[in-house]
Amino acid sequence: MEKFTLNxxxxxxxxxxxxxxxxxxxxxxxxxxxxxxxxxxxDTANGYMNEKAVGRGMKKTGVDRKDIFLSTKLWPSVYxxxxxxxxxxxxxxxxxVDLLFIxxxxxxxxxxxxxxxxxxxxxxxxxxxxSNFHDEKLAKLLEVSEVKPQVMxxxxxxxxxxxxxxKALAPFNVRFMAWYPLGHGxxxxxxxxxxxxxxxxxxxxxxxxxxxxxVQFGNVVIPGSTNPDHIRANADIFDFTLTDEEMDEIAKIKxxxxxxxxxxxxxESYAQMRPxxxxxx
Numbered sequence: 001m002e003k004f005t006l007n008x009x010x011x012x013x014x015x016x017x018x019x020x021x022x023x024x025x026x027x028x029x030x031x032x033x034x035x036x037x038x039x040x041x042x043d044t045a046n047g048y049m050n051e052k053a054v055g056r057g058m059k060k061t062g063v064d065r066k067d068i069f070l071s072t073k074l075w076p077s078v079y080x081x082x083x084x085x086x087x088x089x090x091x092x093x094x095x096x097v098d099l100l101f102i103x104x105x106x107x108x109x110x111x112x113x114x115x116x117x118x119x120x121x122x123x124x125x126x127x128x129x130x131s132n133f134h135d136e137k138l139a140k141l142l143e144v145s146e147v148k149p150q151v152m153x154x155x156x157x158x159x160x161x162x163x164x165x166x167k168a169l170a171p172f173n174v175r176f177m178a179w180y181p182l183g184h185g186x187x188x189x190x191x192x193x194x195x196x197x198x199x200x201x202x203x204x205x206x207x208x209x210x211x212x213x214x215v216q217f218g219n220v221v222i223p224g225s226t227n228p229d230h231i232r233a234n235a236d237i238f239d240f241t242l243t244d245e246e247m248d249e250i251a252k253i254k255x256x257x258x259x260x261x262x263x264x265x266x267x268e269s270y271a272q273m274r275p276x277x278x279x280x281x
Contacts, residue, residue, distance in 0.1 A: 016041025107271025
């Protein structure tokens, strides 16, 4: 498994299993299947309501905790809760996470980010990150933060590479972690002729070519799947390398159009949602 080195020296696998939209039973099994297939990174969140299941899946495999890169996210409603980090660790069944995010630029996100900085200092997180920040809130966070983020989790795929966000983060060497890496189920992305042609050349599926593009573009990727065959196939991208010319051809299909179109008001509404995270299975 290839790894990227973050701006604080921590090494992070380039691909992991994402658990967004997975119910607890599916998340537990997907984590188990992924770790048994050679994955060493898992991404979850308070808001996914499957942290307990993720922890169970990790333990079932018998893989040493120190060999797993685990990331999760604080939900806006707990940004001001002094117990939020400890509660998250308890649900996951671990005494630290490798990467801790704040999930949305809503609510009192400054308090949330201070929680991340404290978790880093206290050894409860090895790296910290932000998710979905952009425009003036991103600029303010970069201005007021004591510790700059190591990772930004953001929508990213060949149709959309978030160039404005990348430009803002470039001076701090912040690594991108891509969600919707395969286009959120949009078959038109995988059916682009460039991916069909490259798939034939390298004996890979269009999805595998896209995931390889991500890694060479510099993105960490977290494709989610509950199908063991798809989980294995998604990680089978390290036996070929796209040429510079092929990367340039893929760049030509960029549309600068996002699948996610949430408004500022919608983002702010997340701060009002208060799920009972401990009620999860």
